[in-house]
Structure formats: structure tokens, C-alpha cells
Amino acid sequence: MSDAHVHDFVGIGIGPFNLGLAALADPVEGLDGVFLDGRDRFEWHGGMMLDDATLQVPFLADLVTLADPTSRFSFLQFLKETGRLYPFYVRESFYPLRREYDRYCRWVADRLPTLRWGREVTEVAHDGEAYVVRAATGETFRGRRLVLGTGTAPRVPAGLETVLGERGTHSADYLARKAELQATGSITVVGSGQSAAEVYADLLAEQPAGGYALHWVTRSPRFFPMEYTKLTLEMTSPEWSAHFRGLPPETRTRVQAGQAALSKGISSATIDAIHDALYSRSVDGAPDTTLLTATEVTGAAREGDGWRLALRHTETGEAFSLATGSVVLATGYAAQVPAFLDPVRHRIRWDEQGRFLADERFALDDDGTVFVQNGEEHTHGFVAPDLGMGAMRSSVIIAALTGREVYPVEKRTAFQEFGVPDRLKGGVR
Numbered sequence: 001m002s003d004a005h006v007h008d009f010v011g012i013g014i015g016p017f018n019l020g021l022a023a024l025a026d027p028v029e030g031l032d033g034v035f036l037d038g039r040d041r042f043e044w045h046g047g048m049m050l051d052d053a054t055l056q057v058p059f060l061a062d063l064v065t066l067a068d069p070t071s072r073f074s075f076l077q078f079l080k081e082t083g084r085l086y087p088f089y090v091r092e093s094f095y096p097l098r099r100e101y102d103r104y105c106r107w108v109a110d111r112l113p114t115l116r117w118g119r120e121v122t123e124v125a126h127d128g129e130a131y132v133v134r135a136a137t138g139e140t141f142r143g144r145r146l147v148l149g150t151g152t153a154p155r156v157p158a159g160l161e162t163v164l165g166e167r168g169t170h171s172a173d174y175l176a177r178k179a180e181l182q183a184t185g186s187i188t189v190v191g192s193g194q195s196a197a198e199v200y201a202d203l204l205a206e207q208p209a210g211g212y213a214l215h216w217v218t219r220s221p222r223f224f225p226m227e228y229t230k231l232t233l234e235m236t237s238p239e240w241s242a243h244f245r246g247l248p249p250e251t252r253t254r255v256q257a258g259q260a261a262l263s264k265g266i267s268s269a270t271i272d273a274i275h276d277a278l279y280s281r282s283v284d285g286a287p288d289t290t291l292l293t294a295t296e297v298t299g300a301a302r303e304g305d306g307w308r309l310a311l312r313h314t315e316t317g318e319a320f321s322l323a324t325g326s327v328v329l330a331t332g333y334a335a336q337v338p339a340f341l342d343p344v345r346h347r348i349r350w351d352e353q354g355r356f357l358a359d360e361r362f363a364l365d366d367d368g369t370v371f372v373q374n375g376e377e378h379t380h381g382f383v384a385p386d387l388g389m390g391a392m393r394s395s396v397i398i399a400a401l402t403g404r405e406v407y408p409v410e411k412r413t414a415f416q417e418f419g420v421p422d423r424l425k426g427g428v429r
């Protein structure tokens with residue numbers, strides 16, 4: 001069934017970022033957009049929806065507030081309408097529970113008429129007048145512009161692809177596979193970020209005496225904390241992102257290599273809670289667990305019902321191995337270029353590595369007809385997947401879609417300056 005109507009834009013993917021765009025676009029007179037997602041409804045990282053897990057950003061980083069504090073789609077409005085504002089006020093924590101954020105996004109999604117669920121996009125073409133977006137249902141949706149919000153996909157280290165399947169999973173599917181993992185004699189968690197720590201802590205908390213052994217292996221030199229100090233947090237800003245985007249590509253790569261602690265670390269609270277749990281365990285004897293840093297998993301082979309992991313110590317250089325009943329790869333996520341873009345690749349800007357080349361409008365072409373949300377980390381920096389930047393990016397995209405600044409976009413949010421200030425260029429003062 002073809003939709004002859006031409007929308008101003010079609011949003012592909014409805015994760016938090018395009019959901020935020022839909023919520024901010026909703027009150028904009030005359031802006032006609034439609035959003036497609038292959039899922040039946042909004043779902044945020046269901047595989048990691050651990051009971052006590054919280055967001056790693058404050059509630060103000062909801063879908064809309066940093067762009068429009070009066071929006072009817074704010075987190076506070078959600079709490080008010082669901083009768084939970086006072087308990088939130090008494091709770092006195094800036095950090096909502098992950099489950100709560102998921103419920104909040106669903107609450108917003110239920111109030112937006114522009115969302116179309118159950119539409120997996122299989123192809124995007126251009127008929128000379130508009131983009132023609134084809135869904136697996138056979139429907140087509142036409143739009144003068146596109147906003148790509150298909151998110152990131154689980155990253156699997158080279159050589160470990162075979163682990164996925166029987167007795168092995170990526171953390172993205174952890175909760176669905178948890179009972180199965182716990183039924184194996186031993187579990188190895190691979191990775192150094194928040195997800196790895198949360199999976200390890202969850203399995204440690206439920207580890208029965210004499211039950212499964214638990215191992216945590218990471219290539220990182222230590223279980224390092226996420227940096228939360230305020231002058232560092234100021235880098236989650238449009239001006240730092242603009243500074244980063246202005247650097248030569250090789251400098252960006254070098255700078256990014258030194259920024260793991262800004263987006264890939266573990267919250268200090270989680271690290272300390274793990275040590276506290278191990279300490280408490282040790283009263284009854286050494287906990288049945290192995291924690292290894294500076295250890296790279298170089299391969300995996302089936303052995304009996306489980307796996308033998310090939311390991312290399314990155315400091316001593318020693319090769320060794322570990323037998324394990326099952327494996328959880330908590331090895332992060334990576335941006336992907338969706339295959340459905342193939343027919344319109346010629347309309348999109350690419351860098352030398354075949355990645356999107358987004359500009360200051362988050363546009364992928366000079367005419368500003370294709371935009372990206374959270375596919376531009378290599379050009380705009382570690383802030384790309386950060387929920388705290390979603391409302392601002394949506395504001396910039398809405399300005400490009402409408403030709404006017406519907407939501408004011410702060411040019412400066414930090415006290416510090418990034419790069420050489422103009423007033424100091426050209427001589428010593």
C-alpha cells in the first residue's frame with residue numbers, strides 16, 4: 001500500500017533520540033513528520049533492564065526538557081500524571097531508575113500520533129521528488145527529508161562471533177539468557193564498561209554457595225570509573241562538540257582514544273558495591289570468582305559443554321586460557337550504516353572509512369535532506385550517544401527542517417573554552 005502523501009520528513013527508528021524529536025516536533029505548526037520502527041512498541045535495552053539500575057544522566061536529560069522545559073512530554077509531567085511526583089521529590093535523586101525511564105518513554109510514545117510501530121524499514125529510494133521509505137509490511141512512506149535514528153548494534157570482538165548462541169550471549173540479551181547461563185557451572189563476563197559491571201554484580205549477588213563460578217575478564221588495565229567531575233561534564237556541550245568536529249580526522253581519532261573514561265567507564269557506585277559484596281562474601285571464605293584486568297580474550301573454542309577462552313595478558317605478554325561453562329560479551333555497541341540506505345548512498349556524504357560525515361546541522365548531505373541521530377560519534381565526539389545531548393540535537397534538526405529556531409539552541413553552556421578563543425588568536429595579550 002503506497003502512501004502518496006509526501007511528509008516533510010520520515011524518521012527511521014524510534015529509540016530515545018527520534019522519540020525525543022517526535023515529541024519536540026509534535027507542537028510545531030505545519031511540521032509533518034512520521035516515524036517508523038520495526039518493533040511493536042517502544043523498548044529501551046530490555047536485556048539490561050535490571051531492577052535497581054539507574055540512568056547515568058540526570059532526569060533533566062529526558063526527551064524534551066533541555067530544549068523546552070514547558071513541554072507536556074517532560075519526565076516531571078510524566079511523574080505528575082502518573083501520581084509519582086511527590087515520591088520522586090522525597091527520593092531526592094537526580095537519577096531515575098532505568099525501568100522508570102523506559103516507562104516514561106512509553107508514556108510519551110503513547111501520546112504521539114506520528115509513530116508507526118511494526119514497520120521494519122527495508123529500503124530507502126528517491127523518486128526525484130521525495131525519499132520513498134519501504135517497510136517490510138509492503139507499505140511505503142514518502143518524505144522530503146529523512147532522520148536516521150536506528151541506534152547502535154552490539155559490538156562483538158573479532159574472533160568471538162562463535163560465542164554467540166548456545167552458552168554465550170551479548171549483554172544486550174542478558175536478562176533473557178540469564179537463567180540459562182546460571183545453569184552452567186561457570187560464567188565468564190568479558191568487558192570493562194557499565195554493562196559488564198552490572199552483569200557481574202547481578203550474577204555475584206545471586207551466586208549460590210557451591211553454585212556456578214564467576215569470572216570477569218577485561219582488556220582494560222583496570223576496572224576504571226566513569227569520570228563525573230563537573231569540569232569534565234562540561235565537555236558534554238555543543239561547544240566542545242563543535243571544537244572536536246573542527247579537528248583534523250587523525251587528531252579526532254587520537255583524542256577519542258584517550259577518552260574512554262568519559263563514556264566507557266563504570267559508575268564508581270557500581271565498582272564500590274562490587275567490592276563491598278566481595279568483602280562481605282569473604283567473611284565465609286574466598287568468593288568463587290576470578291577478576292582479571294589487562295587480559296585480552298583472543299579466541300574461543302568449544303570444550304565439552306562449555307568454552308575454552310584463549311587469553312593473553314597485555315602487560316606480561318603471557319598466553320593462557322580459561323575453561324568456562326558460558327560467556328557474556330559485555331563488549332559495547334557500535335554505530336552501523338543501515339543496508340536499507342544502499343539505493344541512496346550517492347546522496348550521502350561519507351568519510352574515508354565509509355562512515356557518515358555529518359555537519360553542524362547533523363545533516364549528511366549539503367542540501368540538508370538526510371539527518372542522523374547517534375551515528376556521528378567519530379565527527380561530533382563521545383556526546384553522540386549521550387541522552388543529555390538528545391534534546392539539543394533534535395532542536396538543531398528541527399531548526400533545519402523548519403528554517404527557523406523553534407527551540408533556542410545555546411551556543412555556550414560551559415565556563416571553560418575549548419580550542420583557542422578568537423580573542424586570543426594572532427598574538428600574545
Ligand SMILES: Cc1cc2nc3c(=O)[nH]c(=O)nc-3n(C[C@H](O)[C@H](O)[C@H](O)COP(=O)(O)OP(=O)(O)OC[C@H]3O[C@@H](n4cnc5c(N)ncnc54)[C@H](O)[C@@H]3O)c2cc1C
Pocket residue numbers: 012013014015016017018036037038039043044045048054055056057119120121122149150151152195333338340373374385386387388
Ligand atoms: C544498557 C544501556 C544503558 C544506557 N544508559 C544510558 C544512560 O543512562 N545515559 C545515557 O546518556 N546513555 C545511555 N545509554 C546510551 C544510549 O543513550 C542508548 O544507547 C540509547 O538507547 C540510544 O538511542 P537511539 O535512539 O540512538 O537508539 P536505540 O535505542 O538503539 O533505538 C534504535 C531504534 O531503531 C529501530 N530500528 C533499527 N533498525 C531499524 C529499521 N531498519 N527499521 C525500523 N526501525 C529500526 C530499533 O528497533 C530501535 O527501536 C545506554 C545504553 C545501553 C546499552
